[in-house]
Amino acid sequence: MNNPPSPANAEAYLLQVRQVSRVFSDGQVSALVDVSLSIRRGEYAAIVGPSGSGKSTLLNLLGALDRPTHGEVLFGGRSLSAIRDIDSLRACQIGFVFQSFHLLPTLSALENVQIPMFEGPRRSPSERIRKAQELLTIVGLARRMHHLPSQMSVGERQRTAIARALANDPPLILADEPTGNLDSHSGSAILDLFDSLHRERHVTLVVITHSSDVAQRAERIITLHDGRLVPENESGREFLHPQGHVPAVSNSTSP
């Protein structure tokens, strides 16, 4: 069905999605239908589409949090279904940024950023602390390292989550509505941070968004509608709302 990835493709593309479908367990909801796409190394892509279009499902598949019903997802030329230690892949190769931050409430910013470092390359506690301090400084939280999430603003929490995503220097950052819970000022600061990460660290960024502000920062916009990929020359701008959100779509296919 699918040709094996060529070395050249593996070199050029960090992610390849091949004829992927995702049907949820009741067998009635097709969240994704025959989606194929490739994302180059170092690319900054935004996935847009109305609610229920399958954006989050696609992100979960790209992040090895879920498995496709049909088709395959390749990471660096290797099929995710063939990778035995998928946890290590997530720990070392992928950084996640969630809309709701998902920081551990009992841990300070400095401690939250160290959490992914328990997996991946072996580091001593002092090395972990040094690395976390460095990352928090990059995201502008040098003075807030010892604060708990509850003592920080939502923007600071998202910055902490971004620092956490960078903990093991992954080549890929997946962000699910990273500015969805932020005011415009904080959201803009986060986008500036993404820009600089992309520019200076050359990470591959895949961002799910409803926001035109976010999508317009990306090099490429991938549009989903009813679980299908909209050809890129047809653009996805119509799904974007200037202030953020698209109108509701009645025939949702998302679970």
Next chain:
Amino acid sequence: MRFWGIAWKNLVRRPWRSSLTALGLSLAVAAVVALIGVSQRLEQSFLQLYNQRGADLVVQHSGGMMQLNSGISENLHERIGTLPGAGQVIGGLMDIVALERFDLFAVIVNGWRADCPVLDQVTIVEGRRLRAGDRSQVMLGKVLAGNIGKHVGDTIEFYAEQFEVVGIFDSFSIYETGAMFILLGELQRLMDRPGKVTGYVVQAAPAGDAAAVEELRVRINGLDPNIRAVAVSEFVRNISQIRLIRTASWVTSVIAIVIGIVGVLNTMITSVFERASEIGTLRAIGWHKWRVMSLVMAEALLLSSLAAIVGASMGAGSARLLGCLPQLAGFLDGWPPGTVIAQGVLLAVVVGVLGALYPAVWAANLRPIQALRRR
């Protein structure tokens, strides 16, 4: 930040719940340490009594389950003593009386012959030892005398008769310091068991020769089908009262342990259920299943270790305090054996692990995307 630091912070985020669980487990550990400690201490004290006297064998009525109620002939003394390989033979009658006026309900009374070596082996601290011809005279152990405030020349009532205290003695054995001695004939009269003794302790010659002890045991058993000679350690292990206490201790302990497991299980299940989203986050960002399991187990281990320290201290302290009660002063002494304290600590750890096993497996098997949606 270290791994155990995360576990600790998870525990202290619900300080009351964690403290109450630790307290519940502590009480279970304390019950185990105190009860089993007391039963083992009793056994050890008995063993020490016989060992210090150099006894190798104890001779009693065969099939006598309640040794205090059984009796054998006083005349066997000479017959055992003249057997080849027999050394010192001490025969005595024993009973337990209540001194209700003093709130003492289990005081050992030993009846010895006037020439019994035991009367010379104890240290007289006041008055004199019993002599042949003494009637209605009694020697009190030092602890007993202290507990009831008696001195030489005072009288004490038991078996509805008045006895004059003629001596107060000290001994290496807490059973003896909490007991009283009267002459064998007097006790036989009071118990209406003329010519009977509870049993004999027999020393083999040469001392310390296991083969000689075994040969002597066989010879004694051949004297009379109604008697049975057993090694001291076996005798002590099978004393009905000690067996009863030991069994009751274990039953109580098992119940306490089950309650402990249920307590830890409840706490850890509640804890992981309410943290499902956080656990999902850990799994999503790459924590392996075994590391998530380890985190939950580490929390339970910290909880149970805390409970072990507190519980073992409480248990040891309780056992020590019990020994200080006048009512028990003749039976218990000192701290519970170290092995029992170690057992209690180990038990807490095992309870912690067992209680956390299911929640840990549940947490490890959480699917990240489902868990993340729980928020």
